[in-house]
Amino acid sequence: MKQEENIEEIESSDSEELYEKLVITITKGQEPLRIDKFLMSRIEGATRNKIQQGIDDEMVLVNEKPVKNNYKVKTGDRIVVYDDRSPEISEIIPENIPLNIQYEDDDILIINKPAGMVVHPGSGNPNGTLVNAVAYYLQQQNPNIDETELNRFGLVHRIDKNTSGLLVMAKNKHAMTHLAKQFFDHTVHRRYIALVWGDFDTEEGTVIAHVGRHLRFRKLFTAYPDGDHGKDAITHYKVLERFNYVTLVECRLETGRTHQIRVHMQLIGHPLFNDDFYGGDRIVKGTVFTKYKQFVDNCFELCQRQALHAKELGFIHPATNEKMFFESEMPEDMNAVIEKWRKYIGHKAHE
The missing domain is CATH 3.30.2350.10 (Pseudouridine synthase)
Structure with a gap:
């Protein structure tokens, strides 16, 4: 059966927010289909495992709510897909760099970044960054933390190297998704x-x-x-x-x-x-x-x-x-x- 969609790209990697967002609105003609299979045919290069993991991590919302992998999409659904498209960081080396933490709980970290500090490692800045400092801080809290958990831990936005001031980091995936949505909806x-x-x-x-x-x-x-x-x-x-x-x-x-x-x-x-x-x-x-x-x-x-x-x-x-x-x-x-x-x-x- 013929189907028509309205697909809208929002945000880009040239942004302080580190997440891109794809919005798919199904206008008519969509037969019931599992959401993981539906998205595989819509997102170039995506694997089923990656899509299913994204759904499990609540990085996919249907009508503003998380769903299970077996959810079947239908006419009228508005599907929002969040995806971290910023450059991959293969390894974060924890470094003992002082942090000015203004607030912390089980979900978020609020950090007052000094001017001159890069937020995350990248070309020309492999270390000495805020993310390196946070990795060390988290490692001191939990010496058994998995190294893969430290890679790009909870970074949902950034500020320039030579700009000072406040930045929020998420301490778990639910917080990361929740905050990312607020940045994209311009409610922050x-x-x-x-x-x-x-x-x-x-x-x-x-x-x-x-x-x-x-x-x-x-x-x-x-x-x-x-x-x-x-x-x-x-x-x-x-x-x-x-x-x-x-x-x-x-x-x-x-x-x-x-x-x-x-x-x-x-x-x-x-x-x-x-x-x-x-x-x-x-x-x-x-x-x-x-x-x-x-x-x-x-x-x-x-x-x-x-x-x-x-x-x-x-x-x-x-x-x-x-x-x-x-x-x-x-x-x-x-x-x-x-x-x-x-x-x-x-x-x-x-x-």
Whole structure:
């Protein structure tokens, strides 16, 4: 019998979230068929064992609920498939690296990541990462933990190496799936604080522009306002404090594309202060005269990375369904630069 489907791809590996999602809506004409067999014919390269394992791990939802492998799909079903598509990490070497753990229970870890720490091993960063540190921490808690359990343990999102702030990790598969769904449904509260170049004409606004890899320089990301490349991305911003030449803003994410805030701020002419990828590591606003240049260079020296901090994180607890909210202190380097700008503008006002 003929069948028709609406198949929609959502998210990509070029994203702070580490899970891709495939949504299949069966509109009509579907004869009853076991879900594992149904998905085998829909997902290229997938094995039955892998699909069955995903179903057992609640990585497959039908009408927003987990099902068994013998569930038979039917017309009207909305099937959501979560799949970890980020680069495989063959081995995690536990390393004794200090962690700033803000909260922990049987299901989640909330970590305040310092600037300069990579979240997970990859090309050029085989060790010294947050995941290496967490593996060591878990190993100390349970010396008999299976090494395979340490590989990419519970990582559902990430933040850039030189961005500081809050990150949540799952401690079991149920928590991982539950949190992944919240990230994809854009229900996770994420508030960043950024120091950006220039002054704003308005107090708040929204940037809507696709974000994807640069077509020529693959290490960079760029905005595609016409939506011809990349994935949809939405950033809401609000002015917190003005310093004439730079502005302190809050950014709230609806989507979590890699470098999203940095790319969106560059798009509207306000690159992040000292962002060496997107043009913020030079004087963007202000006359380049000796004293001012020296002042800016001193600020760059105080905060030797893009001035971006993941300050707030909120979500529904995967086990208790309670609303969880966490807030981290601003890091010393950003605080020092902000205070320096306050004094500089105050001094200029009294000249």
